[in-house]
Amino acid sequence: xxxxxxxxxxxxxxxxxxxxxxxxxxxxxxxxxxxxxxxxxxxxxxxxxxxxxxxxxxxxxxxxxxxxxxxxxxxxxxxxxxxxxxxxxxxxxxxxxxxxxxxxxxxxxxxxxxxxxxxxxxxxxxxxxxxxxxxxxxxxxxxxxxxxxxxxxxxxxxxxxxxxxxxxxxxxxxxxxxxxxxxxxxxxxxxxxxxxxxxxxxxxxxxxxxxxxxxxxxxx
Ligand SMILES: NC(=O)c1ccc[n+]([C@@H]2O[C@H](COP(=O)([O-])OP(=O)(O)OC[C@H]3O[C@@H](n4cnc5c(N)ncnc54)[C@H](OP(=O)(O)O)[C@@H]3O)[C@@H](O)[C@H]2O)c1
Numbered sequence: 001x002x003x004x005x006x007x008x009x010x011x012x013x014x015x016x017x018x019x020x021x022x023x024x025x026x027x028x029x030x031x032x033x034x035x036x037x038x039x040x041x042x043x044x045x046x047x048x049x050x051x052x053x054x055x056x057x058x059x060x061x062x063x064x065x066x067x068x069x070x071x072x073x074x075x076x077x078x079x080x081x082x083x084x085x086x087x088x089x090x091x092x093x094x095x096x097x098x099x100x101x102x103x104x105x106x107x108x109x110x111x112x113x114x115x116x117x118x119x120x121x122x123x124x125x126x127x128x129x130x131x132x133x134x135x136x137x138x139x140x141x142x143x144x145x146x147x148x149x150x151x152x153x154x155x156x157x158x159x160x161x162x163x164x165x166x167x168x169x170x171x172x173x174x175x176x177x178x179x180x181x182x183x184x185x186x187x188x189x190x191x192x193x194x195x196x197x198x199x200x201x202x203x204x205x206x207x208x209x210x211x212x213x214x215x216x217x218x219x220x
Contacts, residue, residue: 003027003070007052007107008077010036012177013124016192017074018044024196029068031061032077052077052103062110070114072199075104076124080179083140093141100145105152108167117164122199123153127171127212132219150210150220157208166207170198173213 004021008014009030015038022028022044030039031050039046047064051057052075079099081092104123115121127133129146150169157167172191176184194213210218 001025001027002072003029003068004072004074005029005031005065005070005111006074006076007031007050007104009046010034010039012076012179013172013175013188013191013195014074014076015039015042016188017076017195018042020189020192020196021072026072029065029070052107053098055106058106058110061107062114065111065114068114069116070111070119072120072122073108073111073115074122074124074195074199075107077103078124078126078179080139080142083142084138085140088140093144096141096145097148100142101148101152104149105156108156112160112165115163115165119165120199120202121153121156121160121165121167122195122202123149123167123169124172124195125149125153125169125210127218130210130219154208161204161207164204166202166204168198168202168207169210170195171210171212171218 004026006014006017009018010032018028018030019042028044030044030046032048033051035046035048049057050061079096108121126146128143129150153167153169174185175191176182176187191213198211212218
């Protein structure tokens with residue numbers, strides 16, 4: 001059974017990933033800024049105070065995990081702030097880069113010493129970061145920040161190939177969570193089940209690829 005770390009674990013898709021990994025017998029370490037009643041109820045190990053934008057918080061987290069071997073790191077923490085061309089807010093765009101692009105790269109790099117051959121890094125990105133798939137415009141900060149993490153993940157997949165660590169980018173679908181104001185096509189449980197299948201299928205053969213949770217390969 002695997003030891004799995006999930007960021008953004010207190011709600012939404014991250015919470016559901018914790019539930020499903022735990023249900024199948026994996027050891028879950030749930031990383032979040034603040035826990036929630038729902039997360040506490042799962043009975044998994046919770047590490048609060050893990051703000052992916054804080055170098056200090058992330059180093060503390062790495063220290064706490066000293067000696068711990070990690071099989072799967074799921075970078076799920078993310079944020080969406082609406083930006084249209086008529087209401088561009090550069091601070092908001094910068095914040096989204098901090099959480100969505102720099103955050104997962106920071107955590108993945110910091111935890112590398114805990115990963116070994118056969119470990120996997122999953123990054124929950126969005127098809128809104130696909131340039132080829134963009135046919136509706138807008139959402140400047142969110143789209144740009146997800147495109148940036150897609151590029152970072154591709155580089156990670158190349159840099160970590162000699163260590164036999166696979167890196168995958170996954171779009172969870174359009175999921176009913178707080179991020180979408182409850183709108184969406186699927187619930188978090190369906191999304192998490194698909195994501196776990198994709199993570200199971202992630203290997204050195206398909207490292208550096210970009211998939212929808214439903215198994216469809218996505219264009220860059
Ligand atoms: N829902 C969708 O349709 C959809 C579609 C495409 C991609 N995604 C991606 O899927 C992932 C999960 O989204 P969701 O729908 O589950 O959203 P959500 O319900 O809004 O949850 C977002 C999670 O990210 C955490 N987070 C935000 N900023 C953080 C920070 N600085 N440090 C640590 N954690 C932080 C939140 O924690 P707090 O409670 O502390 O804020 C929360 O746990 C995100 O990466 C999102 O971009 C979602």
